[in-house]
Amino acid sequence: MHFVSTRGNVKKAGFIETFLMGLGDDGGLMVPDAIPSVSADTLKGWEKLSFQELMLEIFGLFTNGEIPREDLKTIINDSYSTFRHPEVTPVKKLDDSLYVLELFHGPTFAFKDIALQLMGNLYAYVSKTRGEIIHILGATSGDTGASAIAGVRGKEGIRICILHPHGKVSKVQELQMTTVDDQNVLNLSVEGNFDDCQRIIKEMFSDLELKGKYHLRAINSINFVRILAQTVYYFYAYFRTVGAGSGKTVSFSVPTGNFGDIFAGYLAKRMGLPVGRLLIATNENNILARFVNEGIYEPGAFRTTYSPSMDIQIASNFERYLYYMYKESPETVRFLMTAFQKEGAIRVSGKDLEQAQADFAAYGVGGSECLDTIRGAWEKYAYLLDPHTACGVAAYEAVGKGTDEICVALATAHPAKFDESVRLCGIEQSFPPEIAGLFEKPQHQKVVKHSYGRVLEEIEAFLK
Structure with a gap:
């Protein structure tokens, strides 16, 4: 297997080269040149595997033997040794x-x-075995930043800079990033929204001279390895609900803003996992729902919501779906993305829209509906949802019911990370000690204007 760009102007790359490249050098996103097909017999053989064992098998289909199996097994086991549940994703x-x-x-x-966690260890492995300099650059709407920092903090040969929108993440999300006082970590709080942060990051990765000079590496879901790791838990959830050989399909309701998590489910389905419907759950920043329901991909007015990690108007991974929607035609993708840059919109209709609606259902969840869903799940199931997961459950209630098919809603965050929303529902929760302790720690961040030049100035000073 090799990897190619959705825009077709990058030579075929191996797994590690694709991992290090992040964003394609032509501005596109890297995808496998052929999606591996998983047979029914293979699924049956995987059914009893642990999460770690399952990840080893799935990654083995994509790595081309570039990482010896025993090394990959060690990387995977080390990555999930710090998780609080033995199943990793119960x-x-x-x-x-x-x-x-x-x-x-x-x-x-x-x-x-x-x-x-996996990518942090994989970067450390590549740095050690190949002598690569690793400078990680990423933007976050809340959760990616803290997770990325946790994955690489203190690791030799790696430095990381994360941009987050100033005042537009939850307090816990902010503290998880900014209470880290490590010399290899820089937090920049950008006066703008997530799309502003993401635009700066993509512009930097598109500057090949800058990218090469500072050895910039991507941690966002523009990096295909992010997508691949997330694909694993779709398989795991299927095995833990209906099981291989049942002849049944499972639907998934996925809170998403950047289209990465839902694309991981789409990839799993293309590989042969018996997935029924893939439900896109958004909040009021509903560009993805409008595309599926109306055929219009066009940013609207940015809204601050109860689910800030989905407060995104431009979904980076959407380009990967366009590539497959249009039969792996990089010419079509280049045409569409150029039109989007010039006109600010992509419009589809007829058979193209029918294809999107066959691949996905979508629903935009309003603020009051989100809070009502949190209250309802607490009263009905004694189960506390965070506001993003609540969007997934609300989407299931709105467009996912009505068949005998099981639906799995992805719970993307612990509710303690979004206590502001939970309290609005009249619910008091106790914080895990790891989160409660954050409020006593000093913060380390620099607030900067939404300016490419200003952000670059800070990054260059950090990396010198």
């Missing part, structure tokens, strides 16, 4: 048709830990 049954996949048992209580 599945909880709420009722006969609705399950919750708990993805928040890692060091920072968010689903991003699943990919970023």
Whole structure:
């Protein structure tokens, strides 16, 4: 297997080269040149594997032997040794048709830990075995930053800079990033929103001279390894609900803003996992829901919501889906992305829209609906949802019910990370000690204007 760019102007790359490249050198996103097909017999053989064993098998389909199996096994086992639950991603049954996949048992209580603990160890492995300089650059709407920092802090040969939108993440998310006082960590709080931060990061990675000079590496979901790691828990959830050989499919309801987590489910389905419907759950920043329901991909007015990690108007991973929607045609992707840059919108109709609606259902959850869902789950199941997971459950209630198919809602964060929203529901929760202790620590961050030049100035000073 090799990896290619969605825009077609990058030579075929191996697994490690793709990992280090992050964003394609032509501005596109890296994808496998052929998605491996998993047979029914293989699924049956994987059914009883632990999460770590399952990840080893799935990654083995993509790494081309570039990482010896025993080394990959060590990287994987080390990455999940710090998780608080022995299953890593346990599945909880709420009722006969609705399950919750708990993805928040890692060091920072968010689903991003699943990919970023692995990526941190993988970067350390590449740095040691190949002598690579690793300078990680990323933007976060809240959870990615803390998870990325937790994955690489203190690791020799690695430095990391994270941009987050000033005042637009939850207090716990902010503290998880900014209470880290390590010399290899820089937190920049940008006066703007997440899309502003993401735009600066993508512009830096598109500058190949800058990227090469400072050995910049990507931690965001523009990096295909992020997507691949997240694909694993779709398989794991399927095995823990209906199981291989059952002849049944499972639907997934996925809170998403940047299209990475839902694309991981799409990739799992393309590989052969018996997935029924993939439900895109958004909040009022509902560009993805509008695309699926109306055929219009166009940023609207930015809104601050109860689910800040999804306060995103431009979904980076959407380009990967366009590549497959248009039969792996980089020419079409280049045309569409150029049109989007010039006109600010992509419009599809007819058979193209029908294809999108066959691949996904989508629902935008309003603020009051989000809070009502938190209250409802607490009263009905005695189960506390964070506001992002609540969007996933609300989407299931709105467009996912009505069949005998099981639906798994992805629980993307621990509710303690978003106590502001939980308290609005009249619910008091106790904080895990790891989170409670954050409020006593000093913060380390620099507030900067939303300016490419200003951010670059800080990064260059940090990396010298």
